[in-house]
Amino acid sequence: MEKMRAMVLERCGAIETNPLKLTQIDRHEIKRPNEILLKIEACGVCHSQLHGIEGDWQDLGIPPQLPTVPGHEVVGKVIGIGEQVTKFKVGDRAGITPLLEACKECQYCKEGKEYLCESSTITGESFKGGYTEYITVTEDFATKVPEHMKPEYAAPLFCAGITAYKAVKAAEPQTHKKIGIFGIGGVGHMAVQFAKVKDCEVIAFSRSQNHLDVAKRLGADDAIQFSKNQEEFLKKLKEKHGMLDAVIVFAPADIVTDTAIKAVKKGGMIVIATVGENPAFMAFEEKTIRGTLIGSTADMEEVIKICDEKNIEVITETFPLESANEVLKKLKDSSIEARAVLIP
Known part of the structure; x- marks a missing residue:
């Protein structure tokens, strides 16, 4: 053998x-x-x-x-x-x-x-x-x-590519135009680009300045440093951008998921692409929380096609x-x- x-x-x-x-x-x-x-x-x-x-x-x-x-x-x-x-x-x-x-x-x-x-x-x-x-x-x-x-x-x-593509698709970009992406690493940096392909306004969040710079370079409309001081962070975000239509969470930390949910408008969409604790969720705010996992073989073919045609970096x-x-x-x-x- x-x-x-x-x-x-x-x-x-x-x-x-x-x-x-x-x-x-x-x-x-x-x-x-x-x-x-x-x-x-x-x-x-x-x-x-x-x-x-x-x-x-x-x-x-x-x-x-x-x-x-x-x-x-x-x-x-x-x-x-x-x-x-x-x-x-x-x-x-x-x-x-x-x-x-x-x-x-x-x-x-x-x-x-x-x-x-x-x-x-x-x-x-x-x-x-x-x-x-x-x-x-x-x-x-x-x-x-x-x-x-x-x-x-x-x-x-x-x-990373199919996860990012599918998470953006799950955020329903045709109706959710202002999308926050929490965590700009191997997956997040591609999600920024897939969301831009769908003409969304993209706001990137990361603890690392380096990752924020990457997000800006790849087309994010804004890139904001994440802070564990939730109240202050949300206040700053609302002043600058108002409530978000949808968020996608790639950062595997419960505080990030919790903050992301609170950053979304009533009736908005939260797409969670990590494993963690169940966050607090208020039914009367009519928000949708949705999980996401890789994607199908058909999705994968679509990813290759988009990356090839749109020169996704x-x-x-x-x-x-x-x-x-x-x-x-x-x-x-x-x-x-x-x-x-x-x-x-």
């Missing part, structure tokens, strides 16, 4: 202890007629992966098994195809989202919301993860990436596969400007 290099997580632990170990594991091979084999060119590094590796989400059953190879936003070259594959040919570039596979039979799959499938397989929560050199996937759950799109640009689109820093621990540590310390990408 041929081998491949992989950063393997044997047991959860603080990223400072370097829990990911460079290991030689069996190289993935095509086992089913509808699978393709990718030689990975780039894999984005997602904040949710950090939570999984450090054990923060074990109560949610993440990771579902150990050892595991993390990494769930993957782009590579097709180097092999099963005999029934029609969507790809050898030499194509393709990408995989966190949704590696779904059953195709259940209510969610039939509604075109296969990412909600109860028996789905998640990329990066078994040996099928992106922090390695090869991966297989069935053709229906891979998306074509244009040849001219650089892999380090495309990889973050498969989680993806801010990335690239690192070798072996430095995954150090990169995640940088992410934990908020010292990555937007999206880190591992190159095997």
Whole structure:
């Protein structure tokens, strides 16, 4: 059996202890007629992966098994195809989202919301993860990436990109014109641009001045420093912009979610894209609170198309596969400007 290099997580632990170990594991091979084999060119590094590796989400059953190879936003070259594959040919570039596979039979799959499938397989929560050199996937759950799109640009689109796109879509930008985006990191910086594509007035919020500068450069109409002094923060926001029509929350802190809800007008929309405590919610204000999760294969195709046509900018820093621990540590310390990408 041929081998491949992989950063393997044997047991959860603080990223400072370097829990990911460079290991030689069996190289993935095509086992089913509808699978393709990718030689990975780039894999984005997602904040949710950090939570999984450090054990923060074990109560949610993440990771579902150990050892595991993390990494769930993957782009590579097709180097092999099963005999029934029609969507790809050898030499194509393709990408995989966190949704590696779904059953195709259940209510969610039939509604075109296969990412909600109860028996789905998640990329990066078994040996099928992106922090390695090869991966297989069935053709229906891979998306074509244009040849001219650089892999380090495309990889973050498969989680950060689709998450940002879907969160903006969930905020109903056609009716909610003044949108606040809380948290301008790997996902938030793309949400700013997707909201601008929809002609929204975008106000970005972050604790980091660096991230606020990024948001402004990418088209945000205003960028305001977040402060835990809620009363003062909301007072300043109202004086400057009035109440917001909608907000999207990417910052994984309960105080941020709570503040975001209070920044929205009555009847407005709150889209929450993080895990946290249930915030206080007043029914009589007629606000809508909505969760959001990646998106469908059709959504993913739309993301690639918009990014290609509108020249959406993806801010990335690239690192070798072996430095995954150090990169995640940088992410934990908020010292990555937007999206880190591992190159095997």
